[in-house]
Amino acid sequence: MTDTASVKAALRAQxxxxxxxAFGNSGTRFKVFAQEGVPRNAYEKVDDAATVHRFTGVAPSxxxxxxxxxxxxxxxxxxxxxxxxxRIGAINPNVFQxxxxxxxxxxxxxxAVRRKALDHLLECVEIGTATGSTILxxxxxxxxxxxxxxxxxxxxxxxxxxxxxxxxxMPGGMRMLLExxxxxxxxxxMDVPDWGTSYAHCLQLGERxxxxxxxxHHAPGTNIEFIVALLRRAGRLGxxxxxxxFYADDDLMxxxxxxxxxxxxxxxxxxxxxxxxxADVAFMLDQCHNIEPKIPAMIRSxxxxxxxxxxxxxxxxxxxxxxxxxxxxxxxxxxxxxxxNTDVRPILAELREEMGIDPDPITAYRRSGHHERLVxxxxxxxxAGWGA
Ligand code: PSV
Ligand code: MN
Ligand code: MN
Numbered sequence: 001m002t003d004t005a006s007v008k009a010a011l012r013a014q015x016x017x018x019x020x021x022a023f024g025n026s027g028t029r030f031k032v033f034a035q036e037g038v039p040r041n042a043y044e045k046v047d048d049a050a051t052v053h054r055f056t057g058v059a060p061s062x063x064x065x066x067x068x069x070x071x072x073x074x075x076x077x078x079x080x081x082x083x084x085x086x087r088i089g090a091i092n093p094n095v096f097q098x099x100x101x102x103x104x105x106x107x108x109x110x111x112a113v114r115r116k117a118l119d120h121l122l123e124c125v126e127i128g129t130a131t132g133s134t135i136l137x138x139x140x141x142x143x144x145x146x147x148x149x150x151x152x153x154x155x156x157x158x159x160x161x162x163x164x165x166x167x168x169x170m171p172g173g174m175r176m177l178l179e180x181x182x183x184x185x186x187x188x189x190m191d192v193p194d195w196g197t198s199y200a201h202c203l204q205l206g207e208r209x210x211x212x213x214x215x216x217h218h219a220p221g222t223n224i225e226f227i228v229a230l231l232r233r234a235g236r237l238g239x240x241x242x243x244x245x246f247y248a249d250d251d252l253m254x255x256x257x258x259x260x261x262x263x264x265x266x267x268x269x270x271x272x273x274x275x276x277x278x279a280d281v282a283f284m285l286d287q288c289h290n291i292e293p294k295i296p297a298m299i300r301s302x303x304x305x306x307x308x309x310x311x312x313x314x315x316x317x318x319x320x321x322x323x324x325x326x327x328x329x330x331x332x333x334x335x336x337x338x339x340x341n342t343d344v345r346p347i348l349a350e351l352r353e354e355m356g357i358d359p360d361p362i363t364a365y366r367r368s369g370h371h372e373r374l375v376x377x378x379x380x381x382x383x384a385g386w387g388a
Contacts, residue, residue, distance in 0.1 A: 007313045008351045010270075014309060015277050016302050017061045017089040017284040018052050020045040020069050023295070024382050026288040033290060037374030040382050042069035043080050048295055050084035051370060055361040056302045057352065061089035063137065063284055066124055068094060074130035081131075088131040090177070090239075090284060093124040096141035096185070104142035106162035107155040107191045114158060121166045128174055135239070135282055136170060137212060138163075139179040143186025143193075155191050160201060167205045177212035177238035177282070178202055182219055184249055195227050202236055210238025214286055215254070215265070216245040225264040232272045232281070239282025240265075242305060251288040253297055255304025262304070263340050266312035275309065293371065299361050303348075310344035 023045045025034050039045040042064065049062035062081065071077050078088050095105035095117040103109060105117035121138070128136055140159070144150050167176055178198040181190055192198050195211055202209035211231050215224060231237035244250065244257035255262045266275075274281045283305065289297040316335050323331035349359035358364035365371075 002314050002316060004347065007310065007347065008354070010275055010313050011058075011306060011310055011348070011351055012355065013277060014058050014275060014306065015061070015283060016056075016059045016305050017063055017282060018049045018059050018298050018302075019063045019065070019284065019286050020049065021065050022285065022287050022289060022298060023048040024068075027290045035293065037371060037378050038294065038382070040378055042071050042077060044378065045069065046077065046081045046086070046088075047084055048298075050081070050086045051295055051365075052298045052302060053086050055299050055357065055365050056306075057355045057357045058306065059298075059302050060085070061087045063090040063092060064088055064131075065092040065094055066120075066127060074127050078131040088133050090135040090137040090282065091124045091128040091131070091133050092137045092139070093121050095120055101141070103150070104155070104191070105140060107140070107142040107150075107158045109150055109154075114162065118162050118165055121162065122169050125166065125169045125171075125174070129171055134173055135175055135177055136166070137177045137179065137239075137284075138166075139181065139212075139214075140192055141185050143183075143190040144188050145186055146188055149188070152189055155189075159191055160204060163201055163205055163209070167209060170208065174208065175238060175280070176202075176205065176209045178209060179212035179214055179217070179241065181214065181217040181249070195231065199231065199234070199236055207235070210236045212238050212241060212282075214241035214243070214249075215261075216241075216243045216249040216251060216286075220247075224261065225268045228265055229268045229272065232268070232274050237274065237281055239284055241284055241286030242301070243285065243287045251286065253287060253289075253292075253301045253304065254285060255301070255308060259304070259308060260340065262308040263311050266305075266308045267315060267336065267339075270309070270312040270315070271317070275313075295371070296362055296365055299365055303361065306348055307344050310348060311339050311342060314342055314344065315339040 023039050025032055025038050027033050039048055046062055053059040081088050100113050106114055108114050125136060178201060180192045180194050180198045182193050183190060198211045202211060242254040244252040244254055246257050269275050285301050320332055320335040323335055352359045
């Protein structure tokens with residue numbers, strides 16, 4: 001049996017981080033569609049993240065990407081966030097957008113390019129200190145396109161060297177999350193293609209280095225909840241970049257393509273006691289809203305994570321354990337499916353009312369007139385990445 005009060009308490013304590021880059025204009029390599037009212041700078045992206053928090057109550061931090069969110073004074077940006085009711089979350093260095101990174105960043109065969117990339121990572125450690133952030137979130141586009149292009153082993157050595165120098169520079173309260181990605185932009189080898197590579201580097205570095213699981217970065221059919229269970233057991237599950245995919249790294253709204261997968265992931269999280277903020281697993285979104293309005297899409301995404309979490313919390317653990325202990329295959333599966341098939345929208349609506357927010361955040365946002373105000377106020381919104 002699960003009791004509603006404890007389910008609600010867990011949901012109330014849940015924290016979901018939004019990404020600054022999801023609020024700017026984005027698209028594919030074929031077209032970036034400009035939308036009206038999008039933020040023109042990092043401050044306005046923080047404002048949009050704060051709006052998502054105001055309507056959901058569970059998204060009190062925003063991840064930033066440097067230099068997309070470059071400002072003169074990061075302490076001031078952090079103050080701006082806290083005045084708006086949120087804080088700056090993960091710092092994401094960007095070592096993939098400059099021409100010099102054609103052959104990679106920290107794995108580049110040219111030591112001068114490696115130095116430039118490392119300097120940026122170190123700068124981001126300082127930015128994290130200035131903003132009071134506890135997470136340095138690393139993703140490398142590094143890799144090769146053709147067999148023989150570079151030494152796979154030498155590139156691993158260069159990667160290890162840069163990670164070590166960055167780890168050594170981090171203050172005690174900071175964690176390094178190392179994100180993996182199967183392919184793209186490199187098509188023959190990625191230097192961190194999978195959880196195992198990330199995990200191996202983290203083990204070498206120390207306890208404050210952990211793996212980041214971006215749900216869109218796997219081969220089709222990969223059992224992501226297995227990876228989650230395994231990493232958590234090893235104490236190396238640092239956090240998530242949630243999004244949905246139908247084909248590759250689609251960056252669609254989390255829970256849109258496969259809500260059942262999201263539920264299975266959250267089930268592993270709940271079973272492992274990793275939902276509580278004290279467990280230090282970061283639940284972050286990493287999405288692009290190319291054709292849909294961005295703030296409501298973010299609100300929807302937060303609600304989707306909440307719904308999957310509520311269902312995972314509703315799993316009758318005692319019944320599940322009993323069925324598992326008895327080898328009752330169908331019974332165990334039925335316990336899980338009962339929870340997944342529960343309509344959790346009423347309990348979430350109740351919770352929101354108790355939290356003093358509107359039970360229907362999407363409709364409330366539409367009604368608020370906020371979008372129309374942004375359209376009137378903001379002219380010439382910037383692109384998520386390069387134009388920012
Ligand atoms: C790469 O595909 C990624 O998932 C990384 O997290 C980047 O920081 C992010 O997307 C934005 O490009
Ligand atoms: Mn990501
Ligand atoms: Mn990605």
